[in-house]
Amino acid sequence: MCSLSRYYDAMKFTNTYYQLPERFYAPFKPYAFGHPELIIFNDSLAKDLGFNPSDLTPNDLAQFFTGLKTLPGSELKALAYAGHQFGHFVPSLGDGRAALIGEITTSSGKSFDLQLKGSGPTFFSRRGDGLSALGPALREYLVSEAMFYLGVPTTRSLAVVATGDLVAREEELPGGVLTRVASSHLRIGTFQYFAARRDLEALEILLHYSVKRHYSHLDHLSLPEKALEFLRSVAMRQVDLIAKWMGFGFIHGVMNTDNMSISGETLDFGPCAFMDHFNFYQVYSFIDKQGRYSYGEQPKILLWNLSRLADCLVPLVDQDEKKAVEKLNAILSDIPKKIEQTITNVFAHKLGIKEETEQKEKVVGEWLNYLHETKLDFTLAHYRLSQMDDFFPQTESWEKFYKSWKEASPERTENQNPLYIPRNHLIESVIQAAYQGDYAPFHELHEKLKNPFSPGQKELDKFSTPPEEKEKIKNTFCGT
């Protein structure tokens, strides 16, 4: 047989989601793109998934990862979900510019969704074209992979293909399709979709499915404990996730409930950004005029989003709504403290202080005050502090912090404070080069981001230098 069949054999599409009732998804017909061209393929991720891409030509991959050709065992579908967008509930969102290719189970028994993003209109597209420009696809590739190398739970990127067609945005831009790999695409919004329809049967099916897929240690429980422990477990994962974001100065930008994954992975890299100079209330997203999703608001929004998940679980917890709400609230009421402690611990680690240090809250608080006051670059300040560098502006708040920090016996840290993060001005410049047909800067940046921690490096290079005022990107946009 030809080499292609070996490749096919290696992949096990299990597609458990498609065994759920038909109202969970809609069929999808791929868009006929002109001349797809493979821009990047993630070989190491492919191998983890059981692919052997060396058997395929870039052209084959470009066809598969735009949906023009279908991999055996795969079925393309758009998934249904709802969501609160900036606090307003939209009962039907769904995959408007994405389609699930199917679900792969690796030899170690873990399963992953493969999803095309920007592959054409779906049942859920509303007025959108279902397409994506190449820029946002390259951006998601860079940021999601950077997240992975930083050790933050995240969806990953398998491929970017330039479609060969133009998409109409403010100006016409080359189109792109990103292939996303996620532990699943279950979102808080998926629960909201069925809760809003009072479809109790679907809600219960979704709960059992989500537990099996992500929290199998709860599978032996029955209702209502299963629903309650599910909420607690999702909350714990999301608390850990947001604490990690905070520790890297990451601002998600659109923490809508449809973008909050049940698995606790970072999902959707739209107007996100790693902050340059420290500002507790930093916002980059052009659409976030009120600062709802600013850096410092993220922990509060996390709780708000979890409360929306809790709302959905009410009918599964108790027929008596009041009793159900009491039980769910008992779980939620522990979260604010947990968030605070987890974030403090993340920063304590960054400052080289042991978790059991009594005065850690004080030291961390003084450090953040100092950063806020001096507006130092978030990433470099942490990197230099961890290297015990003495470049810091000596203000009153520095003296205060320095004294408490020294008393807390800090140790040099490695692999807590990166030197390389995907700064917005770098991403923007590699996208602009890509639009001119030059992909070398994109690949160069991507390689750099594979080794974010570079302990002991004294000199800055163009990837670690913060943007000058004129280079700063003031606004980021969704991929739409």
Ligand code: AMP
């Ligand atoms: P996002 O801002 O990426 O989380 O998307 C929010 C919702 O808008 C989702 O339901 C998307 O599928 C949908 N959407 C975003 N962009 C497009 C587009 N170009 N065409 C159709 N639907 C879109």
Ligand code: MG
């Ligand atoms: Mg989204």
